[in-house]
Amino acid sequence: MNTKQITVILITLLAISALFGCTQETNNTNPQGSNQAQVSSPDEITQNATNDIIDETNDIQMEEII
Amino acid sequence: MKAIKIAGIIMMILLIGLPFAFADDANTDKEDQNAVVITPADENEVQIMKTPYGAEVRLLQLERKITLNVLRGEEVIRVIEKNHSDANTKKAKEYLGELEALLPEIKQLLGEDINANEAASKFVSYKAEANSLIRSFRTETRQYLDSNDRREIQDAIKNLDKNELKALNEEIKNTIRNHNAERAQKAFQIMGTENEEIVEQIRDGNVTMKEIKDSFKEAYQGMTPEQKQEVGAKIKQETAKKIIASKEIIQQIRTEAREQIQTIREQVRNQIRETRGGNTE
Numbered sequence: 001m002n003t004k005q006i007t008v009i010l011i012t013l014l015a016i017s018a019l020f021g022c023t024q025e026t027n028n029t030n031p032q033g034s035n036q037a038q039v040s041s042p043d044e045i046t047q048n049a050t051n052d053i054i055d056e057t058n059d060i061q062m063e064e065i066i
Numbered sequence: 067m068k069a070i071k072i073a074g075i076i077m078m079i080l081l082i083g084l085p086f087a088f089a090d091d092a093n094t095d096k097e098d099q100n101a102v103v104i105t106p107a108d109e110n111e112v113q114i115m116k117t118p119y120g121a122e123v124r125l126l127q128l129e130r131k132i133t134l135n136v137l138r139g140e141e142v143i144r145v146i147e148k149n150h151s152d153a154n155t156k157k158a159k160e161y162l163g164e165l166e167a168l169l170p171e172i173k174q175l176l177g178e179d180i181n182a183n184e185a186a187s188k189f190v191s192y193k194a195e196a197n198s199l200i201r202s203f204r205t206e207t208r209q210y211l212d213s214n215d216r217r218e219i220q221d222a223i224k225n226l227d228k229n230e231l232k233a234l235n236e237e238i239k240n241t242i243r244n245h246n247a248e249r250a251q252k253a254f255q256i257m258g259t260e261n262e263e264i265v266e267q268i269r270d271g272n273v274t275m276k277e278i279k280d281s282f283k284e285a286y287q288g289m290t291p292e293q294k295q296e297v298g299a300k301i302k303q304e305t306a307k308k309i310i311a312s313k314e315i316i317q318q319i320r321t322e323a324r325e326q327i328q329t330i331r332e333q334v335r336n337q338i339r340e341t342r343g344g345n346t347e
Contacts, residue, residue, distance in 0.1 A: 045294075046282040048301045049253035053246045053278055054114060056239055056271070060127045061107040062193065063200040065135040066142055066211075066219055 104190060104319055112186040112315055116308075119245035121185040122176060126238045128189060129172045130231060132196050136166045137230055139203055141222045146210045149218075153210045161203040167334040167341075168196055182311075183318045190319045191326035195334075243271050250278060256300050257285045258293060 114120030139162040146153050172192055175185070211219075247269040254260050264281045267273040289297065 042283050042286045045257075045286045045297065045301060046279050048305065049250075049256075049282040050275070050279050052114065052249040052253070053268075053275065054123070054242055055275060056242050058242070060111050060124060060131060060193070061105075062128075062131045062135075063197045063204075065139045065200050065203055066216070066223075 103194075104316065104323070108190050108193065108319075109312075109316060112189065112319070113312060114245065115186040115189065115315070116182045116311055117245065117248065119241055119248055121182060121189070123238065123241045123245055124189050125172055125176050125185070126234065126241060128193055128196070129169060129176070130234045130238060132165060132168055132172070133231060133234065135196070135200055136162060136169070137226055138219070138223050139165070141219050141226065142203075142207050142211070145215050145219050145222070146207060149215055150210050155207075158203050158206040161199050161206065163338055164334050165196060165199045165203070167337045168192055168199075168330070170337065171330065171333060183315050186315045187319045187322045188326060191323045191330060194323065195327050195330050239271070243269050246278075250281075253282060254285060256304065257282075257289065257297050259285050259288070261285065 111124055115124055139158075143155050143158060143162065146155055146158075175188055175192075180188075247265050250268055251260070251265050254265075261281055264273060264278065268278065286294065286297070
């Protein structure tokens with residue numbers, strides 16, 4: 001009986017720690033990872049270089065009075 | 067039995083700890099509710115404000131948009147007063163006056179030597195205040211405007227926009243060109259090369275976006291595999307720096323915007339009061 005109870009408790013604890021492990025992993029996903037450019041092709045290089053260049057027609061978005 | 071007790075204690079600790087694990091998120095949500103709303107458009111627009119030219123472009127564009135709205139607003143009031151003699155335009159005029167009073171503040175900011183984060187933060191605050199005044203004006207005047215009035219206003223503002231904003235449009239165009247030329251030069255520097263010809267063409271506005279892209283591609287293709295690897299790493303580094311800088315800007319805006327909007331409102335009211343005082347003297 002004692003061994004059974006201990007086994008059940010241990011399994012419960014394992015399940016809880018596994019659950020926490022998963023949450024932690026999700027929270028720790030590197031937020032910058034998706035933003036970091038994986039520079040590997042000329043297209044990506046040129047895209048990166050042109051990111052700061054803005055079109056002359058580029059404008060800010062604002063409310064219109066009418 | 068002892069083991070069950072220990073396991074029970076551990077479980078209780080876990081259960082007690084659970085709310086604390088999520089408490090941080092809850093607090094952040096509360097803080098967010100009190101923060102000034104920064105739209106995705108704002109976040110996108112402040113990206114180029116890291117450089118003095120970029121900041122100048124956005125502040126000039128803000129000046130242009132506000133000027134445009136003030137001119138249009140004046141037409142709205144003129145048409146309402148002409149076509150609806152019983153209309154009360156007092157409140158709408160006040161909103162328009164406050165909107166107009168933002169212009170000297172922005173012009174002053176344009177002449178100041180302020181850091182990128184401060185410029186971005188002020189840009190978002192002025193824009194938020196201008197948007198709020200425009201919405202109030204619209205709500206106030208909407209009740210009087212019928213389709214004929216709207217048509218009359220649209221006809222009147224067509225020519226008005228072109229004439230009044232010509233100089234400002236030209237200034238924005240030139241600042242964008244200078245900004246682009248500077249950024250292109252920087253990109254070539256990262257690639258360990260230079261292309262003064264294309265940089266000058268960008269400055270003069272004689273080049274298309276495709277031609278700029280092609281020039282970067284050409285510069286990249288002219289490099290050795292080792293250089294390409296080095297440039298790839300440098301660009302990665304620059305991108306990471308940009309991400310950090312952007313996050314810092316947004317954070318600064320979040321912390322300062324609310325207070326700044328209050329200051330702007332006080333400045334605008336003082337300015338209006340001074341103008342009125344000056345007019346009565």
